[in-house]
Amino acid sequence: MDTIKEIIQTLHNAGDAEIAKHSSRFFKSGPGEYGEGDKFLGIRVPVIRQFAKQFKCSDLETLSALLDSDWHEVRLLALVILSEQFKKASPPVRDDIFAFYLAHTDRINNWDLVDCSAHIIVGGHLVEADKTILYTLADSISLWERRIAMMATFTFIRANQLEDTIKLAELLLKDKEDLIHKMCGWMLREMGKRDVQRLKAFLDKHIQTMPRTMLRYAIEKLPKEERQDYLTR
DNA sequence: GTCCACTCAGTAAAGCACAT
């Protein structure tokens, strides 16, 4: 209990009103925006990472309390600590962290929170396991769970497992959210760095229905002539 | 020799402004 209060107080002390204002706009916390209602203390990520080292031994109960916070950076801290713990954990502890993560996805509710953790915890856990759960996440009504699913494949790509990026991108082709188009395009581009033929096969198949943003992100690393070709088809 | 801190270049995210 004291620990939780101590951590939250530490973060409050580190906050900066100007940065908070900027973050609030950047992460779209206004009415009707994707981060509606989120509150910011105004702390830069490297500073959060320093605090994560300081509080790295926090147990899951503590991290759960931190994730409950209305303050964005308090949730970010919890996810950074959790991700660092996962990297160093034994297989059974990894199982626990993975389960904990999936049980708290309602608190992982902005793109930076997803992007700092999903590939490490979800990707790290599933890279050598059955990946069925990803397809449940990709089918979620939650924008963030869908983003978690795609972000997880970043770890697969680095392990040269490219299949799930393709399958998830196909499932998410008709997604309405720009943040999903961007994420899918990003992962397709990363996948293309490993196997450009597979990327082109995907593009040839879906060029007519792909969201424009997904396409533009995906082709970013192709030679200019090929990029032009895909954009004008 | 090892470790840590630092700098630098390259790359990435999202948002955004501007041109077409």
Next chain:
DNA sequence: ATGTGCTTTACTGAGTGGAC
């Protein structure tokens, strides 16, 4: 509506140099 490129922030890896 679409394409391009800029801005801000952050991470990574390589290289450097000092402390021990």
